[in-house]
Amino acid sequence: MSHPQATAIAAPQLRDPAWIGRVFWLLAACVLIAPALVVTEFKPWILFEPDALKSTKRFIADFFPPKIDREFMLMVAIECWRTVAIATAGMALAMVIAIPLTLVSTGALSVSALSGRMHTLPLIVRQAVRWLLIVLRSIPELVWALVFVRVVGLGPTAGVLAIALTYGGMLGKVYGEILESDETHSTRTLMRNGAGRLQAFFYGLLPHSAPELTSYTVYRWECAIRSSAVLGFVGAGGLGQQMDNSMKMFQGSEVATMLIVFMLLVALADQVSAWLRKSLA
Amino acid sequence: MSEHKMSGHKDSAQAANEAWRMPPKLFSARCAMCWFLCGLIVLTVASFWTLDLQWAKFLSADALRKMGRFLGELLSPSTDSAFLLKLLRAGFETLAMSALGTLLAAIAGILLALPASRSHAADPAHWRAPTRLVLNALRSIPELVWAALLIIAAGLGPFAGTLALAMHTTGVLGRLFSEAVENAPPGPGFALRARGVAEMRVFCYATLPQILPQLLSYTLYRWENNIRAAAVLGVVGGGGLGQMLAFHMGLFHMNETSSILIAMLLLVALVDALSYVARRVMQK
Amino acid sequence: MRVSLRGLSARHPAATVASVPALKPVTLDIAVGEQIAVIGPSGAGKTTLLHALACALKPAAGSFTLDGVDPWTLPVSQLQKLRGRLFLGPQTPPLPPRQRVITAVLAGRLPRQSLFASLRSLIYPTGIAEAEAALTRFDLAHKLWDRVDRLSGGERQRVGLARVLLSSASLWLVDEPLSSLDPARSRLAIDTLTAAAREAGATLVTTLHQVDVATRFPRVLGLRDGELHFDLPAAQVTPERLRELYAQHEHELLGAPADGGDTPPGPPQTPAMYCR
Numbered sequence: 001m002s003h004p005q006a007t008a009i010a011a012p013q014l015r016d017p018a019w020i021g022r023v024f025w026l027l028a029a030c031v032l033i034a035p036a037l038v039v040t041e042f043k044p045w046i047l048f049e050p051d052a053l054k055s056t057k058r059f060i061a062d063f064f065p066p067k068i069d070r071e072f073m074l075m076v077a078i079e080c081w082r083t084v085a086i087a088t089a090g091m092a093l094a095m096v097i098a099i100p101l102t103l104v105s106t107g108a109l110s111v112s113a114l115s116g117r118m119h120t121l122p123l124i125v126r127q128a129v130r131w132l133l134i135v136l137r138s139i140p141e142l143v144w145a146l147v148f149v150r151v152v153g154l155g156p157t158a159g160v161l162a163i164a165l166t167y168g169g170m171l172g173k174v175y176g177e178i179l180e181s182d183e184t185h186s187t188r189t190l191m192r193n194g195a196g197r198l199q200a201f202f203y204g205l206l207p208h209s210a211p212e213l214t215s216y217t218v219y220r221w222e223c224a225i226r227s228s229a230v231l232g233f234v235g236a237g238g239l240g241q242q243m244d245n246s247m248k249m250f251q252g253s254e255v256a257t258m259l260i261v262f263m264l265l266v267a268l269a270d271q272v273s274a275w276l277r278k279s280l281a
Numbered sequence: 282m283s284e285h286k287m288s289g290h291k292d293s294a295q296a297a298n299e300a301w302r303m304p305p306k307l308f309s310a311r312c313a314m315c316w317f318l319c320g321l322i323v324l325t326v327a328s329f330w331t332l333d334l335q336w337a338k339f340l341s342a343d344a345l346r347k348m349g350r351f352l353g354e355l356l357s358p359s360t361d362s363a364f365l366l367k368l369l370r371a372g373f374e375t376l377a378m379s380a381l382g383t384l385l386a387a388i389a390g391i392l393l394a395l396p397a398s399r400s401h402a403a404d405p406a407h408w409r410a411p412t413r414l415v416l417n418a419l420r421s422i423p424e425l426v427w428a429a430l431l432i433i434a435a436g437l438g439p440f441a442g443t444l445a446l447a448m449h450t451t452g453v454l455g456r457l458f459s460e461a462v463e464n465a466p467p468g469p470g471f472a473l474r475a476r477g478v479a480e481m482r483v484f485c486y487a488t489l490p491q492i493l494p495q496l497l498s499y500t501l502y503r504w505e506n507n508i509r510a511a512a513v514l515g516v517v518g519g520g521g522l523g524q525m526l527a528f529h530m531g532l533f534h535m536n537e538t539s540s541i542l543i544a545m546l547l548l549v550a551l552v553d554a555l556s557y558v559a560r561r562v563m564q565k
Numbered sequence: 566m567r568v569s570l571r572g573l574s575a576r577h578p579a580a581t582v583a584s585v586p587a588l589k590p591v592t593l594d595i596a597v598g599e600q601i602a603v604i605g606p607s608g609a610g611k612t613t614l615l616h617a618l619a620c621a622l623k624p625a626a627g628s629f630t631l632d633g634v635d636p637w638t639l640p641v642s643q644l645q646k647l648r649g650r651l652f653l654g655p656q657t658p659p660l661p662p663r664q665r666v667i668t669a670v671l672a673g674r675l676p677r678q679s680l681f682a683s684l685r686s687l688i689y690p691t692g693i694a695e696a697e698a699a700l701t702r703f704d705l706a707h708k709l710w711d712r713v714d715r716l717s718g719g720e721r722q723r724v725g726l727a728r729v730l731l732s733s734a735s736l737w738l739v740d741e742p743l744s745s746l747d748p749a750r751s752r753l754a755i756d757t758l759t760a761a762a763r764e765a766g767a768t769l770v771t772t773l774h775q776v777d778v779a780t781r782f783p784r785v786l787g788l789r790d791g792e793l794h795f796d797l798p799a800a801q802v803t804p805e806r807l808r809e810l811y812a813q814h815e816h817e818l819l820g821a822p823a824d825g826g827d828t829p830p831g832p833p834q835t836p837a838m839y840c841r
Binding site: 402468469470471472473474475476477478479481482485486487488489490491493494 | 578616619620621644645646647648649651652653654655657659660661662663664668672675676678680683684687732734
């Protein structure tokens with residue numbers, strides 16, 4: 001207590017120094033949230049207006065019991081399979097898009113970079129491919145689906161193409177990151193000894209990063225199942241399309257069944273994907 | 282006889298070497314990778330087989346011409362000032378939807394995370410299983426499906442979209458938050474519980490200050506996701522840019538569509554940048 | 566608070582019923598306002614004894630009363646009320662990293678505060694003067710508004726001790742209060758602690774690694790392998806008795822290993838992914 005330092009500091013202030021800042025940020029948050037509430041027409045009470053409440057009640061009451069007659073369940077089962085099939089086919093095409101683009105864009109497979117800096121042309125090509133991947137993945141799959149529904153009509157083709165393009169972009173980016181993050185010493189040694197790019201990929205890069213690549217692909221497949229169900233809402237086939245139809249017809253019992261089936265499907269995909277990733281690791 | 286014995290002995294010695302020298306069989310029942318690959322191929326072939334994919338239609342001259350025209354028009358975005366003003370408004374609407382939806386979800390998520398977590402070893406946590414079930418249900422229904430459902434109760438427009446985002450995000454954040462609560466270091470909470478302090482106060486004074494940075498980081502991460510989701514929610518009538526997109530694309534106004542797409546990309550980039558700045562500020 | 570143990574034994578909550586208890590049957594009486602140091606080598610059951618006294622650990626056998634009442638026969642609400650009159654200070658200061666010192670100290674009054682009052686105090690701290698006075702006694706008043714994770718290990722430990730001054734508890738149980746303090750700070754901390762307990766009329770039980778500090782307490786308990794080795798006035802704690810207590814653990818007698826919680830916790834992990 002007799003430290004000169006302690007006496008120099010003197011009595012600390014007995015008012016909270018953070019108080020002004022807190023009040024300021026609270027006010028700032030209010031100023032920001034107020035227009036957001038206006039713009040989004042945030043009026044929770046309209047949920048409880050008699051009209052809205054009546055239609056909600058009718059729709060919800062219709063949920064019980066969910067429709068489970070044989071014909072309908074068969075249709076749901078088929079649509080479930082179509083949802084999974086759209087996701088799988090989309091993923092297969094996405095890999096067809098992503099793998100070559102990854103191989104082109106990976107700096108680890110650059111021959112010119114072996115001796116100092118990468119040459120200008122390969123650099124431009126790699127950058128261009130990266131930009132292409134960015135464009136592919138930053139347009140949501142739903143937008144691609146809207147475009148393709150206009151071109152090829154309603155049905156699963158649009159869904160498969162939409163997933164293929166968006167997920168191709170995502171896979172290409174992440175594959176590239178996984179390959180780049182690996183230790184490139186063995187690959188470079190192979191290429192210095194005269195191996196071709198593809199040979200160096202199969203003997204140097206792939207063995208090391210295969211588990212991570214597979215794991216990420218399986219995980220994406222799980223995501224693709226979720227989004228293929230959603231794509232149905234714009235007419236790209238599968239469970240989503242049937243759900244959209246039933247909602248438009250206010251068939252609560254059908255919607256209830258399909259929601260439950262969809263949740264089970266997602267949970268199943270989740271389990272399968274987690275199990276696969278664990279057993280392949 | 283003895284020769285046979287000799288050779289047999291030799292054989293077994295050789296076999297011991299052989300097994301070591303031979304590569305493992307390519308296909309064995311225990312080989313997880315083989316089963317995985319087989320399953321994969323069967324699944325993929327079956328998928329292509331059962332879906333009546335219309336490649337002919339997609340690759341027909343007519344469709345390709347259509348695609349070409351779309352692409353050509355997409356390259357010249359509309360810059361009509363009245364349209365851009367509408368676009369600005371829709372963009373702000375989308376931003377507001379995503380921010381408000383995330384905020385609501387963060388509040389609901391923290392309220393649900395408390396019953397959904399076992400905060401200390403002796404906590405009976407009766408509500409843990411039912412609350413987690415609710416969170417899982419909220420989470421497994423995508424935003425778009427929530428929007429389609431909520432439009433019945435809330436009517437077309439951004440309000441339904443905001444609620445839809447909030448619903449799905451509550452499920453995600455509630456789950457993440459409850460895991461954060463369970464993984465928080467137990468020391469500070471133990472010291473307060475040993476003095477008979479009730480759970481709510483223990484949470485505010487011991488658990489929350491430890492996990493707050495993590496909660497904020499999860500919330501920002503979800504906001505980045507939600508801006509992407511909010512941009513397309515309008516396609517089913519949830520307001521914002523998506524609604525404009527569905528409208529103009531339905532009428533084949535590709536120039537306007539192009540502007541809307543650019544606005545979406547800019548908005549996503551803006552939110553990513555804001556979130557990045559917020560993270561940096563928080564780390565200080 | 567008057568404490569009485571009759572053949573009390575305790576084991577860790579995770580231990581099986583068949584295992585050897587961490588604390589073998591102990592019989593002990595502590596009068597109101599007494600000040601006791603508990604010493605012994607690592608793993609002797611010092612912390613287990615404190616946890617049992619703090620009603621944080623249910624005894625495996627034997628009886629235990631506080632002011633003549635067995636806490637474990639009380640209904641839960643009564644037990645919680647009783648716990649509010651105890652203070653348990655763990656060895657690593659139980660302070661959330663990003664909390665401010667003032668809030669961490671004020672958390673000492675939580676048992677006697679309503680939920681509303683405690684939430685209000687989070688928005689704007691009430692009782693600043695009280696916290697400042699407590700910190701001043703530990704020579705830390707200038708850190709009142711700092712964040713806990715910006716303090717050194719020793720400072721954090723003193724913040725943890727300052728909390729006891731706001732607790733208005735009548736039985737103070739402090740575990741290794743000096744483990745990350747230098748000798749000068751140790752003397753200040755222990756003098757403050759004993760003086761404050763005397764002023765509050767509280768009973769003080771503290772475990773210590775520093776034998777020289779322990780012998781300044783009027784009464785010293787020696788624990789070894791979960792058993793009460795001696796229970797003597799400080800004057801009778803001879804070097805022979807200490808050597809016996811610390812047999813095979815002599816290095817701890819010479820210089821206690823300082824294992825204070827000096828490592829700040831790492832940054833939060835990156836969020837788990839949910840598609841997109």
